[in-house]
Amino acid sequence: GEDVEQSLFLSVREGDSSVINCTYTDSSSTYLYWYKQEPGAGLQLLTYIFSNMDMKQDQRLTVLLNKKDKHLSLRIADTQTGDSAIYFCAERRSSASKIIFGSGTRLSIRP
């Protein structure tokens, strides 16, 4: 099928690391993306990773890609209240121009 799957909710304590997981189905996926959606706003591209990479780090964000298991994760270090949002995983396949989005993971931060 076309599904990109994510868990719906994640709650972490402020200052801890958050890890948001995603699985996808198509091994021909070329690029995988993480988008952030804050309340009442549009989707903002956070980062992306090319399928021939295993890891990408950008400040507090670390993306890990396990191509064999078709598993993507986003780690946010030192999670802050401003990180509260919905995080969408998305894949772009080589055979298609459209991007398939997951259902989003709502990250909430507790003090």
Place this chain on the structure above:
Amino acid sequence: DSGVTQTPKHLITATGQRVTLRCSPRSGDLSVYWYQQSLDQGLQFLIQYYNGEERAKGNILERFSAQQFPDLHSELNLSSLELGDSALYFCASSSGREGGTDTQYFGPGTRLTVL
């Protein structure tokens, strides 16, 4: 600010009516995408245009239509509106070039409420 603009920001209308949502892509982007985001169905891809031509179609109802104009702005037309059409409608744009990330940049969305 992504560079993608959408108007109006909010729209309230009645069942059976017709509305038009407008999107201006980022400067230089040739592709425009439309998405519907509702509480129970997440982010649904509706349709994509590239340089004025339809390129890909998703879960778009027959009551909905879209077009991309020569200046590359796009409009999404929703007709015979039903209560279930209440949602956030997002437009995104990308360069449309093959072989690259073709990253999509999203507008702020139009919130449609059908009463």
